[in-house]
Amino acid sequence: MSLDTLPALDRRTALVSAFTVPKGFGDQTLRERRADAIELLGGIPDPSVLPAGELAEATARVLAQPGLPALQYSRTEGIPALREWIAAREGVPVSRIVVTNGGFHGLALAIQTTVERGDLVAVDNPIFPLFLRGLELSAAHTLPVRVGAHGLDVDEFGALLRDGARPAALYTVPDFHNPTQGSLSLEGRRELVRLAEHYGFVIFADNPYRELRFAGPGPDEEPFNHSEHVIHVNTFTKTLGPGLRLGWLVLPERLVPDVIALRSRQDSHSSTFVQAVVADLLTQDRGLFDATLDRARALYASRARTLAEAIEREAPGAFDVVVPEGGLFLWPRLRDADVDPDRLADDASAEGVEYQRGSFFPSGPGTDAARHLRLAFGDTGEDLLTEAAARLGRALRRQRG
């Protein structure tokens, strides 16, 4: 045996070798925050509307329980108290609920259980771009489907299917779409489910923003909870805090054993501690969650309006701005074709305001996303939003004179 005949250690699986380096959206999301800038980068809930005191009280209660069940192993699908609360809110049997470590984790589990390597997956265009990174778990090909003012263009998707496209899955954000902010109508959802059942694909309905509707109740019916062809991906991220890492899937019964089998080979189960604290929070005071949402909705509605008005004031006529009906983003569109959106983003950064440029969001050709700006207003106070609009106006005047 001689050492020099032996292989150097370069073991990496094909899985990880195929991962692409984050660029664009990912780069900006992952970098350290700039203390000297107003950052409108991420869909981050405001600390003032997260129930911190109530979480601390819930923690004290669960850590006083005899035998400390919150610190022990628990079942892969989640603890009963939390699954029961979720199932009641979703209007589905408890058996269909699997607790996850947040919405993105739910998507990853959906991909790994239903998308075979090389499969075709239809996706929003423009799209929440981190989904494409998750899709690298299955090395899938993508079929971009246009997203319009009311979410996914179901008619166009239907035409693609009739023309022979045979995706294994479709990914869409149905409520307060990220980034375009539209919501799919009830009839659009029903039609999408009909297509899924007819053509035999799975819908990944990714719904982090659904509870952040600024006014009025949501639809009474959620077609995505009542089909064997939908994985409904939900999370407490935007309502109780991203740092909890707690979400859930509403699954078709037939997929529950596969998702549990996969998780039992990956990370066993979500933190019993986090689940127990949140379950206590939700059940100790049955009105607390909705009261928390009401405060959050009012705050975000006001911020959305303030930012939209400030943009119109600071850059009159420069943007088409639609105040969304919910969620955490504005998606203004540059009206003047002579303005270079990349130069605008660079100038805005120099002026001290950071946002995600629209060019990070297309999943294919045919969108005007690059003419848009994604402005996240969730965790920025109104004075700073107004100042951000002023800086954006200054950045724009660097080009328009």
Next chain:
Amino acid sequence: MSLDTLPALDRRTALVSAFTVPKGFGDQTLRERRADAIELLGGIPDPSVLPAGELAEATARVLAQPGLPALQYSRTEGIPALREWIAAREGVPVSRIVVTNGGFHGLALAIQTTVERGDLVAVDNPIFPLFLRGLELSAAHTLPVRVGAHGLDVDEFGALLRDGARPAALYTVPDFHNPTQGSLSLEGRRELVRLAEHYGFVIFADNPYRELRFAGPGPDEEPFNHSEHVIHVNTFTKTLGPGLRLGWLVLPERLVPDVIALRSRQDSHSSTFVQAVVADLLTQDRGLFDATLDRARALYASRARTLAEAIEREAPGAFDVVVPEGGLFLWPRLRDADVDPDRLADDASAEGVEYQRGSFFPSGPGTDAARHLRLAFGDTGEDLLTEAAARLGRALRRQRG
């Protein structure tokens, strides 16, 4: 288009289709607890030595911080305060630490990043059987390697390598081996690292029990933290509580980006909340972790001794019982070849004591594991351990008359 020509929905990936149904160990671990039996089934820490009150206080502190960083997104590799504490304790640079959702999650990440489908993986024999389930993530083949009284038989493994075996990885529990309870010597570890560096494989050193040494300090040196060929898998599960789902990997620098890339496509990061609470707990009072361990070690040492003595008293001469130097298990061996260990387990269950039968643990032929019982004493008080031994004695007398 007619509906009857379209495929039924049976999409399942090859990955999940290949998962085997849990049997033996998994069945018993996953089932509901029996209220009428003394259960010596799992390596479960005792609630009395988990720092529940201190965790509640830490939670109150982190949820009083301005901006609530504990409820926000954080970096995939873990929060700085926690990584720094871990790195100092391990004696490695912070850059090599990636926080995980517990030890099993660390193993799953190691498998997915370094074991290619169809690779050969050398494993303990007998083995912690859930590792074999995790290995289904990579559909690996296994090469069983004998485990003796002092952990993995490194000499036998070296002979297998010299004879041409070329594993991609080796899995072993080096401290207080599960189930056999031996610990690998310092020289054994060094030799194992030399073999890994020579033959170009990765060691998965799975170390959940290392802090539960009943007496005396551990070795000053940990060879597993100082090689490019070792992934050292650690967890707070047995010390602060399984329900936190919090652990860490000590990784070779070259593997850090791959593990982060994989996690950023699976579940983004471990709960910031859990990380912040534990980091606060560990750093607010720098002596608390070791004081917690001291209480746990004394409790488990006493329970191990009590159970061993009770077995000898209730079934004199029936078992070879070695009181372990740490960990949460006794691994007694039936001396009388005429006793059927499966019938003994059934009779013990009928008498009201449940344990894991040794036949669940071999990873290949050539062990006497089936003649052993794995008795977990962590979460059972001494009166009940004594009663469990009496029930085991009665079960044994059903066969021996």
